[in-house]
Amino acid sequence: MLGGYPLSLIGFVMLVTMLAVGLGTLVIWVGVPMMMIATQLIYGLAAAHRGLIKATLGVQIPTPRRERTGSVLQKWRQQLTDAQTWRNLAYLMITFPISVVEFALAIAGTIILPIGIWVLPFIASLHAQLAMALLGPNTAAQLSERAQRLQASRARGVDAAEAERRRIERDLHDGAQQRLVAVAMGLGRAQKKFEADPDGAKLLVGEALADAKLAVSELRDLARGIYPAVLGDRGLDAALSSLAAKSPVPVNVQVTVDPRPPAAVESTAYFIVGESLTNVAKYANASQVTVKVWREERPSGDMVVVEVTDDGDGGAVFHAGGGLAGLADRAATIDGVMTVVSPIGGPTVIRADLPCTW
Structure with missing residues (x-):
């Protein structure tokens, strides 16, 4: 609480000054860079408060992740339309008057033992919950993003499975299936020659046996490509x-x-x-x-x-x-x-x- 007061005071004064000057000169475009700097300051101060809370209260507040793309102005516009920017600003504005009260209580807590033992930890806990609610990721937005990501992953998974199915089908058609057809045709020709030409029939059976071995080998390779046995074992x-x-x-x-x-x-x-x-x-x-x-x-x-x-x-x-x-x-x-x-x-x-x- 003692450390949070000067941080809140400096941040509040800087933000109010920059926002007032930026808004006042926005009509002549001079305020645009000032507002852009103020937006960056909001995120910087929010990060400083997260760091202070982690160092003093031991509470880890995850940093909300946002992807910014495009030019500098486009990124700034994305920040302005991002709810996290306004949640950060709300915390910085709310926490200033709170920090004044906390600072006074912290000084009193060093003198009056009951305040230091029972009141300050309770207030610190409330402060941490406020910071978690405003400076941390928006739970609803996180769930929505995760749902979108899972939906996209499912679509890509379906496409990947379909591509894998086509590959297996193509390998079967061009490999083992052709071999087995050749085996069947060779055995059919050998069957017709058993009585009239036994030697020719044996030769055809030998060729069919070789094709059958190749078909087995290709099927084994195909099965290994789907899920290798050594991986499972x-x-x-x-x-x-x-x-x-x-x-x-x-x-x-x-x-x-x-x-x-x-x-x-x-x-x-x-x-x-x-x-x-x-x-x-x-x-x-x-x-x-x-x-x-x-x-x-x-x-x-x-x-x-x-x-x-x-x-x-x-x-x-x-x-x-x-x-x-x-x-x-x-x-x-x-x-x-x-x-x-x-x-x-x-x-x-x-x-x-x-x-x-x-």
């Missing part, structure tokens, strides 16, 4: 080590995910690493790749973080229908987020944050 560490062993570029794998995450998280992480290693081998011209997978505890829940780094040429970008976009869609099906940082000249870092609950 032995987990991410063994599965990613298997991928690294097949890569033409040396790969260093570091996996720390205990306890074992859900199967959907494991398969998503596996395919992100697999596709990333394929892209590195094809396009990156890299000499070394590092794959790190670890588990993080966050306020929103446990996350599995996947990070693939290569020392190649860089320049990897998302584009519609591309492999990276497909991986981002796969991550989105479990409410995960994937980012790519790949400046020209490298290095390239592909990171996916995958929640263990969704």
Whole structure:
């Protein structure tokens, strides 16, 4: 309370002065930059109050996140239409007279023991609740944003599942199905030749057997592409080590995910690493790749973080229908987020944050 009073006093005086001057000169455009500075000051003072409350009361108030795009004027206009700006301003205006009372009580509390023991903690608790309500994220807005994000994730997940279905259908049609048709035709011709030409029939049966073995191999590869057996049996560490062993570029794998995450998280992480290693081998011209997978505890829940780094040429970008976009869609099906940082000249870092609950 003693520290909050000077902060509230200085902030109140600066804001009232800047807003009064800015509004008074707005008609001649001189007030526009003043109002823009005042808007930034609102956010700066709000951050200072969050820091003070965390340092003195031990209450962590999350910082509301807002994306600003466009020119300076467009970003300012977005701030003016953002409810958080006005909630911050309301707190700064309300807290000034409150801080005067708190300051007086804090001085009295150092002298009068009952005030210091019983009254001040209660008032501090009320102040923290007020700050949480006005300076923290708007719960309704957060829920609305999450609903929109989940809706978008679901749509991307449906698209990803449909693309996967078409890929499996195409692989079956062009691979195993063609082999099995060839087996059936070869056995049919062999059946007709068993009596008249036994040697020719044996040759056709041998060709059909070879085609059947190839069909089995292609079906096994297809099933492994859907969900590799080693991943289900032995987990991410063994599965990613298997991928690294097949890569033409040396790969260093570091996996720390205990306890074992859900199967959907494991398969998503596996395919992100697999596709990333394929892209590195094809396009990156890299000499070394590092794959790190670890588990993080966050306020929103446990996350599995996947990070693939290569020392190649860089320049990897998302584009519609591309492999990276497909991986981002796969991550989105479990409410995960994937980012790519790949400046020209490298290095390239592909990171996916995958929640263990969704």
